[in-house]
Amino acid sequence: MEEPAERLSSDRVELRRWRMTDLDALEQAIYESQDHLVPWMPWAATHDRQQTIEFLTRSHDEWETRQAFGYAITCSATVIGSCGLHRRIGAGGLEIGYWIHPGWTGRGLVTMAVSGLVSQGFQLAGIDRLEIHHDAANSASGAVARRLGFTEIERVRVPEGPCAPGEVGVDVVWRMTEDR
Numbered sequence: 001m002e003e004p005a006e007r008l009s010s011d012r013v014e015l016r017r018w019r020m021t022d023l024d025a026l027e028q029a030i031y032e033s034q035d036h037l038v039p040w041m042p043w044a045a046t047h048d049r050q051q052t053i054e055f056l057t058r059s060h061d062e063w064e065t066r067q068a069f070g071y072a073i074t075c076s077a078t079v080i081g082s083c084g085l086h087r088r089i090g091a092g093g094l095e096i097g098y099w100i101h102p103g104w105t106g107r108g109l110v111t112m113a114v115s116g117l118v119s120q121g122f123q124l125a126g127i128d129r130l131e132i133h134h135d136a137a138n139s140a141s142g143a144v145a146r147r148l149g150f151t152e153i154e155r156v157r158v159p160e161g162p163c164a165p166g167e168v169g170v171d172v173v174w175r176m177t178e179d180r
Contacts, residue, residue: 004069004085004120010112015071015083018059022072025079027052029101033081036102039166040138059084069120073100073113080104083113085121085130093129094121098144105140111147118148122178132174135167142172150174 006017018026030037030047037044043051062068066087073081081100089095096117100110114132121130132150134141145152153175162169 002125003063003066004117004124008071008116008120010116012075012107013080013109013112013116014074015113015116016074017063018056018070018072018082020053020056020060022079023049023052023056026056026072026082029079029081032103033099033101036105037099038164040135040141040164041099042163045164071113071117073098073109075104075109080109081113083110083117085117085124089129089131092126093131094124094127095131095133096121097132098141111144114144115148118176128178130176133171135162135164136170136172137166137168142174145174148176150176 008015027049030044030052034044034047059068059070063070068084068086070082070084072079073083081098081104083096083098085094085096087094096114098110098114118130121127130150132141132145136155151174152172154173156171156173158169158171
């Protein structure tokens with residue numbers, strides 16, 4: 001398969017490809033999540049509407065060039081977060097990224113969303129591994145990887161140090177291979 005499905009359902013969440021008509025819903029989700037995102041996502045501290053427009057434009061372009069496949073995480077048609085498959089870890093691999101609105105945490109929804117990405121990721125031609133990278137201080141991201149059966153393969157000190165205020169500057173890398 002050249003690209004994943006544009007819509008994925010996983011129990012209580014639906015993932016769908018980002019579109020420009022999501023601008024207001026995504027803006028609201030980011031605004032309401034800002035305190036939750038700032039410790040881990042450098043872009044969140046200076047977020048503005050123009051950045052959201054650029055994100056949605058880039059998401060469209062990256063999907064078309066098959067460099068990344070970005071999805072809105074939705075529940076009952078409400079945008080509650082974002083996730084995606086990204087070609088930034090070399091040939092044969094995809095990195096999975098995700099965030100969710102703090103009002104929706106603790107329900108297993110990110111785990112469900114990432115599970116859908118895992119299924120689709122391994123259906124793509126030439127993909128033999130998936131990875132999740134997060135700062136060592138972000139235990140919630142590590143818990144998602146652990147629940148889904150990823151294996152922690154390394155911890156790497158980031159040469160430039162922490163990028164966001166909640167980080168300690170150590171990247172944790174989790175991997176799942178096609179044969180698992």
